[in-house]
Amino acid sequence: MTTAADLRARTKELLAAHPPATTERTAFLRARFDAGLAWVHYPVGLGGLDAPRGLQAVVDAELGAAGAPDNDPRRIGIGLGMAAPTILRYGTDEQKRRLLRPLWVGEEVWCQLFSEPGAGSDLAALGTRAVRDGDHWVVDGQKVWTSSAHVARWAILVARTDPDQPKHRGMTYFLCDMTDPGVDVRPLRQITGEAEFNEVFLSGVRIPDSMRLGEVGEGWKVAQTTLMNERVSIGGSRIPREGGMIGTVARTWRERPELRTRDTHQRLLELWVDAEVARLTGERLRQQLVAGHPGPEGSGMKLAFARLNQEISSLEVELLGDEGLLYDDWTLRRPDKVDFTGREAGYRYLRSKGNSIEGGTSEVLLNIVAERVLGLPSEPRTDKDVAWKDLAR
């Protein structure tokens, strides 16, 4: 078993062979990947060392201290958090070799073509069609809310391959080349003014069968891996106290006594308590991971952070008074990374509204906790045994 000491030694070797100060960023990241220090829990040869996931923090701390560049995870979150674990689990050797390194290094950005106008929480209702044509598939349909599609080289895509089957059965999972001429990406402006997400129209997009992930008709099963990882994206390292949004408002409170009121003080203290407890809850989960006993707590963390981000930023806008009446910039821009905490309070307030919608709404996550963690019975369903083509829409 790889130990923390092994990882420290390996990291030192990497730093000695490729001093960050004199090594070009991409070259350093590639070398890090090849040394197995990208994601230590991945297999040898694919950026990892088959080490316990919790030990990643050791590597990150060493590299951070040495001033090494990182792979800018916020720019490539969908690749790292969702595409990669799914490819790792279901991909062919060829797919893993071709795709994982540029994904991790950030040379190739990924996006997620799952949601559709008629299929959001009920993702299994999706209707984008993929029809077999020799050793290719031809895809037609419309996807929506696709973050980063405008900068993506690849997409993970779920499409319907058999409309006669009940909805959970007739789907297949593909890796879609976003440079295909049939892919049309149009910005979709959001409440912040910018367009982080897009509408994606797929017309006659040709995907080679070698870019199918998992078996034909198994798309739902494969997608579960993606969705589970989306919801349990808990980081490998300790979060510092006041590390999240609470830090910003606490700083404002300390630096600007003229803004303080009794009411905002009470609310700030309540949120500070909740944020610190959420930090400890995440830390406890991390310690469980390191000890090799991951707990179900992960499914709750996204719920907690969505609520906290929303309430903290809401308080901050109010605390700012006159300044809370202003907004930094409504210009339509297409940012190349997702940023929850950047910009000003008004932006944070608006952007955090998405935290309880993206990656599974808070209502849906509560359903999941109730059924999978607490074992409560599901609601009676009318959609399970009906052919997809016969469902109400």
Added chain:
Amino acid sequence: MNPTTEPHQADLLYSEAEEDLRAAVRALLTDRNDPARVAVRAEEGAPYDAGLWKALAADMGVAGLLVPEELGGQGASHREAAVVLEELGRAIAPAPYLTSAVVATEVLLACGTGGSAASSLLGDLASGRRTAALVVPFATGPEALRLPGGTACMVTAVADAATADVLLVPSTAGLYAVERAEAGVDVAPLVPFDLTRPLATVTLTEEAAAAATPLAGAETALAAVRQGLTAGAGLLASEQLGLAEWCLEETVRYTKERHQFNRPVGSFQALKHRMAQLWLEVVSARAAARNAADSLAAGSPDAPLAAALAQAYCARVAVHAAEECVQLHGGIGMTWEHPAHLYLKRAKADSIALGAPGAHRETVGRLAGLPTPA
């Protein structure tokens, strides 16, 4: 200035030894503590079961977890005591554990164990042969402490005074130990909201005050009592955690079985969401309570913040869990027969005990450098 950059790096998990301790305490309580009997005994005015206390404190030795071995204790720490409290909370077991084995013990330890009076008393408490109660109102948090002007005093709502063998009486004159049975000591039982934790008004005459054994001078006494209340507040969070956990588990179990409208009521989304929300709170309460226990065990400078944080959070969670437990049981939750009311009363009283959440939030604000408006 950011005074909060160096939090205590707590171990938030349970060690194997702690899990073994939990299993042993749980087995004992499952065997010996019947919630139905708890209610009956409480109404008879004698909630404490001497046999249970002996088994727990003397035979298992958990009363001495905080006391060093050389003074007759187990030489363990707040981490283990917290596990015992989780189980006591879970089983709603009435026992003077928090008051004697945690608060009074911590006060005596903080007095310095050089003095023989404190040391021999600690040995007695650790063995479980005797119990002690700190004579301050049970609602007093570490920051709200106001000591009476002399040892001859009247203090109301003192927890577990009626069953304690020894009373620890702090005043501006210092800290004194008084035998409860001594002449001039009057302990008048009150009707407690929490049936499982007796409260009393303690009155000491000048005569009793004169006969009291001095334990510490004024300055040490104040710091020691504060330390006792801080440890009490920090570990009470574990009792609240155990209590909340039982309420959630019991509610999930019941709503899976109870059928209305031809389906389990636990399949209705309105209820599922409430239980899922509660689960998230319980999970979070566990992190907060473990953090407090570990910080206290380590004697970390962060411990007062960790204790206040845990109390500000867990008090609310326990009350919420007990309230949901009553509501989601419907009519049966409203009965004297079902144990839910014992949990609700304990949760509500616990939220006031050792400082209400609002007081602890103020402490958090002060320690985290978030000053009140001018």
